[in-house]
Amino acid sequence: MRVILNGTPHDLDDGASLASTVAYLTTATTGIAAAVNGEVVRRSAWAQTPLRDGDLVEVITAVQGG
Amino acid sequence: MDDPFVIAGESMSSRLIMGTGGAPSLDVLDRALAASGTELTTVAMRRVDPAATGSVLDVLTRRGIRVLPNTAGCYTASEAVRTAQLAREALGTSWVKLEVIADERTLLPDPVELLDAAERLVADGFTVLPYTNDDPVLARRLEQAGCAAIMPLGSPIGSGLGIRNTHNIELIVASAGVPVVLDAGIGTASDAAIAMELGCDAVLLATSVTRAHDPELMAEAMRSAVIAGRLARLAGRVPKRRYATASSPPVD
Numbered sequence: 001m002r003v004i005l006n007g008t009p010h011d012l013d014d015g016a017s018l019a020s021t022v023a024y025l026t027t028a029t030t031g032i033a034a035a036v037n038g039e040v041v042r043r044s045a046w047a048q049t050p051l052r053d054g055d056l057v058e059v060i061t062a063v064q065g066g
Numbered sequence: 067m068d069d070p071f072v073i074a075g076e077s078m079s080s081r082l083i084m085g086t087g088g089a090p091s092l093d094v095l096d097r098a099l100a101a102s103g104t105e106l107t108t109v110a111m112r113r114v115d116p117a118a119t120g121s122v123l124d125v126l127t128r129r130g131i132r133v134l135p136n137t138a139g140c141y142t143a144s145e146a147v148r149t150a151q152l153a154r155e156a157l158g159t160s161w162v163k164l165e166v167i168a169d170e171r172t173l174l175p176d177p178v179e180l181l182d183a184a185e186r187l188v189a190d191g192f193t194v195l196p197y198t199n200d201d202p203v204l205a206r207r208l209e210q211a212g213c214a215a216i217m218p219l220g221s222p223i224g225s226g227l228g229i230r231n232t233h234n235i236e237l238i239v240a241s242a243g244v245p246v247v248l249d250a251g252i253g254t255a256s257d258a259a260i261a262m263e264l265g266c267d268a269v270l271l272a273t274s275v276t277r278a279h280d281p282e283l284m285a286e287a288m289r290s291a292v293i294a295g296r297l298a299r300l301a302g303r304v305p306k307r308r309y310a311t312a313s314s315p316p317v318d
Contacts, residue, residue, distance in 0.1 A: 064122050065136060
């Protein structure tokens, strides 16, 4: 299946979880948050959140600004 | 003098809120933050960059500075609400500097979207600190919506033009029941002092320090300016007069 991860298409194994997808992008375990199709998913639920073909996944963190 | 700055029940001794944008490196930022004496500092929320090295969060954690995520880059209430929710999840804070801008050229707040976002975030349990126009009516509406502070601009973000409408800032201060933070437009130390003399409770600035020739030195200048302006406000300035008032006794 293919998801859009931070704006870029990625091919993932069917049934890949949000947790494994975030881990693929970054090794950071704090200071990050994720949303799937615009809905924030609590970190405690990442491992139990399977992704589906076409999902829009955003993984964000704090950067310098403001 | 014990003169704490209190927002939403949280007490701070520094009345200078710093932003982290614009610093040439994390090392320069680190030294500028230390020199500023700030206890509350903004960050922006952006997509994770797998190639990034070092994190602004590490700097803030090491310095023991409270993080204030912003919603910079959002043009609609919905975008701002989602960004605030992501920030709360990522950083474990329900405080948010709410920014909803109208266009890239001026970065001025969009008042309609701003008020909408403020109402939605307050309802969702956030402590909302809105970056707003220097409009006393909008400031009142934001306070009525439940915002924990009002943060009017002095002039556009990053412009360094200082406070263009001191009268409006005075009007906002005069009627606000929550802290007023002068946010955006500070160019140099005198601007920060004027904000405090006008009665603002704190100053929020970034560019004027981070893009100064010597950020660490300018941070120290801003720290002193905010203290000086606050003390002058509390001390009560003399009235302005058209003609001289002799400060020495008359000659016998």
